[in-house]
Amino acid sequence: MGRAGDEIRVAVSTVIFSLRQDPDSDRLMIPLVRRTREPYEGMWALPGGWLDVAEGVHEAAARTLEETTALTPSYLEQLYTFGEVDRSPTRVVSVVYWALLRSDLVDAQRSVAGAPENVEWFDVDALPTLAFDHNHIAEYALWRLRNKVGYSRIAAGLLPDEFTLSELREVYESVLGRRLDPSNFRRLLEGSEALVPTESFRTGKHRPARLYRYNAEADEAL
Amino acid sequence: MGRAGDEIRVAVSTVIFSLRQDPDSDRLMIPLVRRTREPYEGMWALPGGWLDVAEGVHEAAARTLEETTALTPSYLEQLYTFGEVDRSPTRVVSVVYWALLRSDLVDAQRSVAGAPENVEWFDVDALPTLAFDHNHIAEYALWRLRNKVGYSRIAAGLLPDEFTLSELREVYESVLGRRLDPSNFRRLLEGSEALVPTESFRTGKHRPARLYRYNAEADEAL
DNA sequence: TCAAAAGTGTTTGTTCTACACCCATGG
DNA sequence: CCATGGGTGTAGAACAAACACTTTTGA
Structure with missing residues (x-):
C-alpha cells in the first residue's frame, strides 16, 4: 500500500x-x-x-x-x-x-x-x-x-431563544413540507423533555401564546 | 485560508x-x-x-x-x-x-x-x-x-445465502444483546419485503424450517 | 360579539408486545 | 408419544391521527 x-x-x-x-x-x-x-x-x-x-x-x-x-x-x-x-x-x-x-x-x-x-x-x-x-x-x-x-427536536435550532409552539410548528412544516395538526404537535412536544415553558407570552393578534425555550441537555438522548 | x-x-x-x-x-x-x-x-x-x-x-x-x-x-x-x-x-x-x-x-x-x-x-x-x-x-x-x-433488515448480511428465521433471529439477538419473541419476529419480517421465502427446508433436529433469502432490492427504501 | 389562534379532550385505528396454542418432526 | 422448535392466533397496551370543543384575546 x-x-x-x-x-x-x-x-x-x-x-x-x-x-x-x-x-x-x-x-x-x-x-x-x-x-x-x-x-x-x-x-x-x-x-x-x-x-x-x-x-x-x-x-x-x-x-x-x-x-x-x-x-x-x-x-x-x-x-x-x-x-x-x-x-x-x-x-x-x-x-x-x-x-x-x-x-x-x-x-x-x-x-x-x-x-x-x-x-x-x-x-x-x-x-x-x-x-x-x-x-x-x-x-x-x-x-x-x-x-x-x-x-429529534433539532428544528428549534432554527428559531430564536424563545418561541411559541405555533412558530416551532411552522418550522417543522417548512422543513418537512407538509401540514401538522396543532394539537397533536403540542402533545408530542410537551411530552418530550426537549422544551421548557417560560412564564412569558407572545401577545400578538389573538390569544397570547406561551413562549418556550429549547432544552439542549434533554435532547442528548438522541 | x-x-x-x-x-x-x-x-x-x-x-x-x-x-x-x-x-x-x-x-x-x-x-x-x-x-x-x-x-x-x-x-x-x-x-x-x-x-x-x-x-x-x-x-x-x-x-x-x-x-x-x-x-x-x-x-x-x-x-x-x-x-x-x-x-x-x-x-x-x-x-x-x-x-x-x-x-x-x-x-x-x-x-x-x-x-x-x-x-x-x-x-x-x-x-x-x-x-x-x-x-x-x-x-x-x-x-x-x-x-x-x-x-433495517441489514443483519441478513451476516448470514449465508439461505437461512431460517430462527437463524436470523439469533443474529439479531447476538447483535442487539437481548431476546426477541420468535412469533413477533416472524410477523415483522414476513411483513417487510426484505425476505423472500424459498421452497427449501432446513431439516435438522425437529420440524423442518423454511429457508429464506435476503432481498436486497426491497431494502433500498431505507 | 366575532374571528382566529391557543389550548384541551375524545374517539378511532394502528402498531407493538406478550403469550396461549396447534403443528411437524427426530428420537 | 413426547420434547422441541416451527408456526398461527389473539387480547391488551401504547401510540398516532383526526377532529370536536372550549378559552382568550384583538379588533
Whole structure:
C-alpha cells in the first residue's frame, strides 16, 4: 500500500440551513459563495476551504462557516466525506458538515454588516447549478435534515431563544413540507423533555401564546 | 485560508463485523491487525491503509478490506471521518467505513488459507487496547450497527445465502444483546419485503424450517 | 360579539408486545 | 408419544391521527 497522501488535499465544506422571511411562509435557505478562481470560476459553491494542519475537521467547519456568515451555528454535525476520484480536476477529499443557524441572528447580522462579499442565500428548492458535486451534496444534506427533524427536536435550532409552539410548528412544516395538526404537535412536544415553558407570552393578534425555550441537555438522548 | 494539504495524509480504515461460532451463541467479532511499525508498533489496530491518489475512498475501503480478509463484504458503508489534530503523532485524517461479512465465507476462507499474517478476530465486547483512537472508533461503529439493525433488515448480511428465521433471529439477538419473541419476529419480517421465502427446508433436529433469502432490492427504501 | 389562534379532550385505528396454542418432526 | 422448535392466533397496551370543543384575546 503506497504512501500517496502528498497529492491529495483535504477540504471542508458546510451546508448551512436557515429560515428566511417570505410573503407567505418562511423558506428554508442556504448561503452559497461565488467562486473567484478556477475551476468553476464564477459559479456558486458551498462555503468551505482547505483543512489547515493545525486544526481538526470540526474546527475547520466552524471556521469556514464563521468566515462566510460571521455567525456561530446553533447546530453543527458532520454529514459525509466525499472522496470520488473525479469529483474535482485535482484530487480533493471533502469532509462536509451541515449546520443550523438561528434566523434572528442571520437577520441581525445582515442588517448590520450588509451581505458579505460574494455570498448569497438561495431557496433549497431552487438552487442554481453548483460547482463540483455540490448539488448532490446539498440534496443529501437536505435529506438528512428532514430525516433528523422527524425523530429529534433539532428544528428549534432554527428559531430564536424563545418561541411559541405555533412558530416551532411552522418550522417543522417548512422543513418537512407538509401540514401538522396543532394539537397533536403540542402533545408530542410537551411530552418530550426537549422544551421548557417560560412564564412569558407572545401577545400578538389573538390569544397570547406561551413562549418556550429549547432544552439542549434533554435532547442528548438522541 | 492557507493551503496546507501537503502535510495532511488521508487514511481509510474499516470496522469489519462478522459472526463467529461460540459454545453457546454466536459472537459478534471484528478482525484486527498487529502493527509492524511505529507509531504504536506491536499494538492491535483496525485494518486500513493510505488512500491512493487513483482511487475513491469507497474503493480504498473495499481494497484494504480485501487485503486484510481476502473477502468481499456483503455490506459496506461509510461510518465517519475522524480528523482531530492530536489523534496521531503525524497529521492523519481517517475516513472510516464499516462492513458486514457473511459468516460462512469467513469460515471457508479461514480453513483454506489459514489465518492471514498478523490478523486476529476479537469479540466486540472484549477488545484489547487499540492503537490511535481506534477503541473509540470501534465503539462508535458498534453503536451504529446496533442502531441500524433496529430499523433495517441489514443483519441478513451476516448470514449465508439461505437461512431460517430462527437463524436470523439469533443474529439479531447476538447483535442487539437481548431476546426477541420468535412469533413477533416472524410477523415483522414476513411483513417487510426484505425476505423472500424459498421452497427449501432446513431439516435438522425437529420440524423442518423454511429457508429464506435476503432481498436486497426491497431494502433500498431505507 | 366575532374571528382566529391557543389550548384541551375524545374517539378511532394502528402498531407493538406478550403469550396461549396447534403443528411437524427426530428420537 | 413426547420434547422441541416451527408456526398461527389473539387480547391488551401504547401510540398516532383526526377532529370536536372550549378559552382568550384583538379588533
